[in-house]
Amino acid sequence: MRGIICGFTLLGVLAASALAAPQKGLKVTASICEGIEEREPVDKGESFTAQVGKLYCHTLVEGAEDSTAVTHIWYHGEKEMAKVTLPVRSSHWRTWSSKRIIPQWTGWWRVDVLSEEGDTLASAYFVIK
Numbered sequence: 001m002r003g004i005i006c007g008f009t010l011l012g013v014l015a016a017s018a019l020a021a022p023q024k025g026l027k028v029t030a031s032i033c034e035g036i037e038e039r040e041p042v043d044k045g046e047s048f049t050a051q052v053g054k055l056y057c058h059t060l061v062e063g064a065e066d067s068t069a070v071t072h073i074w075y076h077g078e079k080e081m082a083k084v085t086l087p088v089r090s091s092h093w094r095t096w097s098s099k100r101i102i103p104q105w106t107g108w109w110r111v112d113v114l115s116e117e118g119d120t121l122a123s124a125y126f127v128i129k
Contacts, residue, residue: 069116
């Protein structure tokens with residue numbers, strides 16, 4: 001089990017960094033945080049307590065040539081918990097979605113950021129303890 005946790009932690013570190021998009025030269029960065037202030041993530045992390053209440057997936061999209069959209073899909077394990085489509089209206093755009101977290105939802109989570117075409121642009125991994 002420890003090896004799986006370490007693997008997920010490594011994936012979380014990789015997911016927190018920018019991932020190049022497969023089309024249009026998009027660069028997308030996604031991070032999980034406890035709040036948003038002045039369009040910036042606050043208290044970013046990969047591990048949160050079960051009493052956190054609410055988390056945000058903050059996404060920075062750079063290089064969009066036209067107005068487009070991204071979709072955040074929140075997963076608890078492999079179960080889809082929420083799906084939110086968000087507009088991208090300039091070449092440097094910050095956007096976010098949020099998810100209420102109840103104390104019983106401990107374990108591994110991820111948020112996939114998808115393009116309008118359904119391609120995965122970035123993923124952010126975290127754990128609720």
